[in-house]
Structures are given as structure tokens and as C-alpha cells.
Amino acid sequence: MLADLRSRRVIGRFSAAIGNDHSYWKTVVFPVLLTIAGASVGIVELHSSCVAKQRKGLLLIGAGRSGKSTLAVALAQEGFGFLSDDRTFCSLRKGRLCAWGLATTLKLRGDAGKHFKEVEGKRPTDLQNGERVFRLEPECALGLERIRRCEPRLLVFLERREDPGFCLTYLSSEEASTRLQEDLMAELPDAAAAQMEVLGKLVELPCCLLQYGGRPQTVAKKLVAHFDRLR
16 A cells, blocks of 8 residues: 555555455554554544543553553443544544544453453463454453444543552643653644644543552442543
């Protein structure tokens, strides 16, 4: 594929086998295309999981191994709809924030069996970055309600600790903006301006730092209580 970000055009050639492989398009081609070209049309890609209750979204933002996917599943089992477990796309629709994801599989680390009975006793099926992981369909494998989009209402930046605990502190919009921009790719000026407009709306929302450890179900229950009070 060749992506021209100035003209917003993508051309490419694929074998018949890839062209007919719906799973490959869903899990590889479309996510890669959005990562490359999304900013040129005003889309911000966050390294984030997302769940929602009554279409009001909670974004869990953090680096690899911060527990985004595990917490997202635990929250979904507490009554949230599941939107994404690793990458969330944010854009503006008529001036309102919209968060959405792609219908990809969900990834859980190989030790997920000690937290979720659905994978207890099972062996991880995939290898990623040298680590065995589960690749699961959220609805079929875990019984989660899947949603396609929501309106973000709370951003939570994750810092995982070894010891059990739950410490939630509010961040200024400036600190939240700095953290979000650390993960953005360099873009052309027009695209960067569009991204900053979306980021500006995101950091107007309540933004928190969560330093935590222990069972994801315990942490999820406390997050649910905080989110419900906020709503």
C-alpha cells in the first residue's frame, strides 16, 4: 500500500488470498491504515482501552503492561460495554467528542486465568513480543457486550504497582495534554492542528492518575463507584 497523506488517498495491491481474508483486513490492514492516515482526517489514536455505560465512556490510558486490557474486561463484567482494549480512536462529530474502536480481537496476558474463569486452565494461543497471550472474541469467549462508539466522559492514566492499592488523583489539563502528546506520531501541520483540536476537547474532561495494584475486580469496583459519582 502507498498512502498519500496530502491528497488523502491510499492505493495498493493484494493477493487474492489476502483480499478474501476478512479476519486479516479486520485485525491488520484497517488498524494499520488508521494509524498511518487517521490524523490527516482529524482522528486521534490513543494507546487506550475504552468501556462505556449508557454510551458515556471511560478511557484507560497507559503504556504496555499497565493493565489496560485486564481492567477493561473487569469493568465490562461490572456492567460496562466493551469498546476497545488497546487502541481507541477519538474524533469530533458536530463539535462533540466521539470515541470508537475497530472490531478486533481482545488480547489478555498469559496469566489472565488467575483473574478470569473463562480462560482458567487454558493455554495462551498467540505469541506477542516474546510473551504468550490470549487472543479472544469479547462477545463469544468472555460474554461481554460490545459497543462501537461512545462519548468520552473520564480519562484515567494508569500506573501499575506490585502492591495492592488504589490511589486516584486528578490531573490538570496541561499535565493530561502532555501525557497524551507523548504517544502521538509527528504529522503535517494541518493534521497536527486537527489533532490538537481533539486533544483540547479531551483534556477539558476530568482526567485522573490511577496508581494501583491487586485484583482487577477490586480495582474495577472502585472505578465504577467513582465513575457513577461523576456521572
